[in-house]
Amino acid sequence: MSEQTAVEAPIRGSSRxxxxxxxxxxxSRTAPYLYVSPFFVLFGAFGLFPLGxxxxxxxxxxxxxxxxxxxxxxxxxxxxxxxSYFWNAVxxxxxxxxxxxIPQLLFALLLAYVLNTKLRARTFFRMFVLLPQVTSLVAVxxxxxxxxxxxxxxxxxxxxxxxxxxxxxxxxRLSSWFxxxxxxxxxxxGYNALIYLAAMQGIPDELYEAAAIDGAKPWRQFRHVTIPxxxxxxxxxxxxxxIGGLQLFxxxxxxxxxxxxxxxxSARQYQTVVMYLYExxxxxxxFNFGYAAAIGxxxxxxxxxxxxxxxxxxxxxxxxxx
Amino acid sequence: MKTFLKTPRxxxxxxxxxxxxxxxxxxxxxxxxxxGGRQDTVTLRVxxxxxxxxxxxxxxxxxxxxxxxxxxxIESYADHHANLAKHLAVxxxxxxxxxxxxxxxAQFKSQPNLFVNLKKLGAGSLQNQWLSWKWQQSIAPNGAQxxxxxxxxxxxxxxxxxxxxxxxxxTDRAAVSKLWxxxxxxxxxxxxxxxxSPKGVSFFDSGSNVFNAIIGQLNxxxxxxxxxxxxxxxxxxxxxxxxxxQGVQSRESAGLAAFSNDWNTGYKKGTFATVTCPAxxxxxxxxxxxxxxxxxxxxxxxxxxxxxxxxxxxxxxxGSHTKEAYDLVKFLTSPAxxxxxxxxxxxxxxxxxxxxxxxxxxxxxxxFSNAPVGKIFGTSAMSLKKQILGPxxxxxxxxxxxxIQRVEQHKQSPASSxxxxxxxxxAVA
Numbered sequence: 001m002s003e004q005t006a007v008e009a010p011i012r013g014s015s016r017x018x019x020x021x022x023x024x025x026x027x028s029r030t031a032p033y034l035y036v037s038p039f040f041v042l043f044g045a046f047g048l049f050p051l052g053x054x055x056x057x058x059x060x061x062x063x064x065x066x067x068x069x070x071x072x073x074x075x076x077x078x079x080x081x082x083x084s085y086f087w088n089a090v091x092x093x094x095x096x097x098x099x100x101x102i103p104q105l106l107f108a109l110l111l112a113y114v115l116n117t118k119l120r121a122r123t124f125f126r127m128f129v130l131l132p133q134v135t136s137l138v139a140v141x142x143x144x145x146x147x148x149x150x151x152x153x154x155x156x157x158x159x160x161x162x163x164x165x166x167x168x169x170x171x172x173r174l175s176s177w178f179x180x181x182x183x184x185x186x187x188x189x190g191y192n193a194l195i196y197l198a199a200m201q202g203i204p205d206e207l208y209e210a211a212a213i214d215g216a217k218p219w220r221q222f223r224h225v226t227i228p229x230x231x232x233x234x235x236x237x238x239x240x241x242x243i244g245g246l247q248l249f250x251x252x253x254x255x256x257x258x259x260x261x262x263x264x265x266s267a268r269q270y271q272t273v274v275m276y277l278y279e280x281x282x283x284x285x286x287f288n289f290g291y292a293a294a295i296g297x298x299x300x301x302x303x304x305x306x307x308x309x310x311x312x313x314x315x316x317x318x319x320x321x322x
Numbered sequence: 323m324k325t326f327l328k329t330p331r332x333x334x335x336x337x338x339x340x341x342x343x344x345x346x347x348x349x350x351x352x353x354x355x356x357x358g359g360r361q362d363t364v365t366l367r368v369x370x371x372x373x374x375x376x377x378x379x380x381x382x383x384x385x386x387x388x389x390x391x392x393x394x395x396i397e398s399y400a401d402h403h404a405n406l407a408k409h410l411a412v413x414x415x416x417x418x419x420x421x422x423x424x425x426x427x428a429q430f431k432s433q434p435n436l437f438v439n440l441k442k443l444g445a446g447s448l449q450n451q452w453l454s455w456k457w458q459q460s461i462a463p464n465g466a467q468x469x470x471x472x473x474x475x476x477x478x479x480x481x482x483x484x485x486x487x488x489x490x491x492x493t494d495r496a497a498v499s500k501l502w503x504x505x506x507x508x509x510x511x512x513x514x515x516x517x518x519s520p521k522g523v524s525f526f527d528s529g530s531n532v533f534n535a536i537i538g539q540l541n542x543x544x545x546x547x548x549x550x551x552x553x554x555x556x557x558x559x560x561x562x563x564x565x566x567x568q569g570v571q572s573r574e575s576a577g578l579a580a581f582s583n584d585w586n587t588g589y590k591k592g593t594f595a596t597v598t599c600p601a602x603x604x605x606x607x608x609x610x611x612x613x614x615x616x617x618x619x620x621x622x623x624x625x626x627x628x629x630x631x632x633x634x635x636x637x638x639x640x641g642s643h644t645k646e647a648y649d650l651v652k653f654l655t656s657p658a659x660x661x662x663x664x665x666x667x668x669x670x671x672x673x674x675x676x677x678x679x680x681x682x683x684x685x686x687x688x689x690f691s692n693a694p695v696g697k698i699f700g701t702s703a704m705s706l707k708k709q710i711l712g713p714x715x716x717x718x719x720x721x722x723x724x725x726i727q728r729v730e731q732h733k734q735s736p737a738s739s740x741x742x743x744x745x746x747x748x749a750v751a
Contacts, residue, residue, distance in 0.1 A: 255584030261720040266727035
């Protein structure tokens, strides 16, 4: 009926039908924006505004309890550049990131390849690899901390069976990085494997058949068919892993025996950048929000730079079009 | 949708449905936010970081004050104080009564405008109820009293009789107390212990616990009377460090971090023979290692006196029932209440009248071989001198715990660890 009146409007000229058609035009033009607006409103309130506000706080010397504070410009950032504890945290974060991500993604690729073959109970295995992702992060961190305990942990017990001296995982630098990487790999390998699997299943079989006819063995097929076609997916997982890996906090925070300090071990051997931010902002008595905000923005820039670097590296995988 | 709402009748029905639904939702919202019950019922919330033994006291208070309901919130030690700071900064969310441990009292009393000055509600007349050093600990720089004391930690040494026996040391508590009148002699006993100790057993649990105990006996320690940090210049602090390092380098320390999982397991498995023990540690040991009942005993602490822990009950100003909250605080910290709590949990009263009373002096703890804990801890508490605490006490403590652990974990020599500790202290002070 509304279409009828719209057609009849120019002839009849009744005011009711022109309002109607105008409303209809407004509706069809603005409705799409209204449908996406909830997301942008929420993002603006909880994403964009805090980003901007943090940048503002980073240029002050605000603390939590003290009502007196002042604008200090870029002093916090200047102090950050000379702060050896900050660079120590950056080094720890990058090291843990490399140790946890590179083997993890390679393992995920292998896992996806295996899950793509004609296994029995395929669906069960595919669901099973996602299980670590679903468990509570805090529970996982606490349990792995127990496993890596110096005197009573299961890992040292098993090493002892092979005659290897007990390792103080939490106290050492490399050992703590390794323990944390195990936690991260355990959690994310299955998730990334399923992403690779989904992409692999989109590769048409004819390409593999053609390669097989040309005499390519499975490894060469993998290298020359699967990987190039997986390139966009690999880029995606590398960038997402970079962003997540550089923000690592929960696992190292719970790895620490004494939670109050959040110093990442007695010599800050596994303190990540977010942990350093937390230490400055909330642990202890300083509540130095200005400095912590500067750390937050420095991390943002760091993630941007490293993501770009990773993207440029992964892009060098020979593309499928080449 | 347009075709569904074709007829005026359907449009009217749809409109009516929406209005009724909104009306129901609005009513529900209003009903849930309206204060429940009678106009004069007051709910007081008490924020704690552990079991203070107050449950029966709440029941007693509610019976004599029928318009008051009491609810308790318990969080972990670190979370409780961090959340309190956040609620105070934001101006909302704090409980009516908030407990503050002595490690944090200096930080909070430096912002006295966030708390009710209890002197204004009449607390000044109660001053003599408490040990004078306990009363002073919660007085703000501007003279306001922001909290009333609950318990004090006091200090002694809890030791495992059976492990001492196996190492050839005396086990009777009077004899043991005579072994170590000073901390140097404590470390010397440790060397004797290590010579014949059972495998895998260290003399003490953690260098930082020993260090903190020694610092707890000093006045001044980290801060001078003008509020300046004197860690680097105070020779007594360096002496405490030296004697602790003596013990650590003689391998007398189990190298554990206090309150960590390994430390808790250490109680169960007996990996250390002595531990610096405030009164509240007794309850902790009983909870962690119930099977070791009767194997423990308590001796005097080297150096005499000392205090580790103890809390205060404060009333944040942002609460809406500060007068009622203060009345409850007065009740919970009254001599009768503190005597009752002592019997329940072993938490030592902070009031000299109680510490001299027969009930406390005669109290023996069967878990600790019937040691006269009231006498041991009470004597230590009475002989403590006033100590000045500063706002960044907690940060200095974290820095020194890490510094000692670095030496225990063979990462740095005592000299370089001390240098780094001083650098860290300068950064927070």
